[in-house]
Amino acid sequence: DADVTQTPRNRITKTGKRIMLECSQTKGHDRMYWYRQDPGLGLRLIYYSFDVKDINKGEISDGYSVSRQAQAKFSLSLESAIPNQTALYFCATGLAGDISDTQYFGPGTRLTVL
Amino acid sequence: GIQVEQSPPDLILQEGANSTLRCNFSDSVNNLQWFHQNPWGQLINLFYIPSGTKQNGRLSATTVATERYSLLYISSSQTTDSGVYFCAVDQTGANNLFFGTGTRLTVIP
Numbered sequence: 001d002a003d004v005t006q007t008p009r010n011r012i013t014k015t016g017k018r019i020m021l022e023c024s025q026t027k028g029h030d031r032m033y034w035y036r037q038d039p040g041l042g043l044r045l046i047y048y049s050f051d052v053k054d055i056n057k058g059e060i061s062d063g064y065s066v067s068r069q070a071q072a073k074f075s076l077s078l079e080s081a082i083p084n085q086t087a088l089y090f091c092a093t094g095l096a097g098d099i100s101d102t103q104y105f106g107p108g109t110r111l112t113v114l
Numbered sequence: 115g116i117q118v119e120q121s122p123p124d125l126i127l128q129e130g131a132n133s134t135l136r137c138n139f140s141d142s143v144n145n146l147q148w149f150h151q152n153p154w155g156q157l158i159n160l161f162y163i164p165s166g167t168k169q170n171g172r173l174s175a176t177t178v179a180t181e182r183y184s185l186l187y188i189s190s191s192q193t194t195d196s197g198v199y200f201c202a203v204d205q206t207g208a209n210n211l212f213f214g215t216g217t218r219l220t221v222i223p
Contacts, residue, residue, distance in 0.1 A: 042213035105157035
């Protein structure tokens with residue numbers, strides 16, 4: 001079983017709709033992250049959470065919100081989707097105190113907003 | 115914010131060839147990582163290397179923090195090495211990674 005899972009894997013929606021992307025992990029990590037990837041732009045950090053009560057904005061948080069329902073779950077919401085939010089979204093986890101600061105990525109969710 | 119530039123943007127190699135990928139960053143960092151994104155989109159961490167040199171099989175990486183660059187070496191390339199290689203850095207100490215735009219590597223048999 002994958003350590004970091006994302007649902008759905010693919011989603012097509014319409015402008016103005018509310019969308020939730022979910023991330024679950026079985027690694028026991030305290031840190032969780034949401035990134036988006038656009039062609040030619042690499043990955044950009046949307047939000048990150050160091051524990052259930054600690055949520056922080058990343059580089060591009062406008063238009064997004066998150067919820068850390070439990071240590072193992074971190075969801076990303078688009079309250080009113082717009083076409084320029086069409087992208088590949090990745091969830092990642094990490095462990096505080098890990099000297100290597102390695103992040104482990106989920107398989108990604110491809111979101112298309114029409 | 116910090117700028118992370120990777121070169122070359124695209125690279126095509128014959129199987130068995132060696133290559134060097136470069137990552138330049140505009141400010142001091144306390145964390146630098148290399149990732150490989152395979153053709154199916156999966157991201158895998160290759161190295162955590164804020165300074166010094168590390169090797170893992172056919173891959174090795176060197177970061178010269180004082181000169182603000184890192185190099186990823188791939189020797190005896192294989193078709194499974196194809197994909198996009200990203201360099202990512204963090205200045206905050208909170209592992210908030212800023213990614214470069216990547217080098218797309220294609221290894222042909």
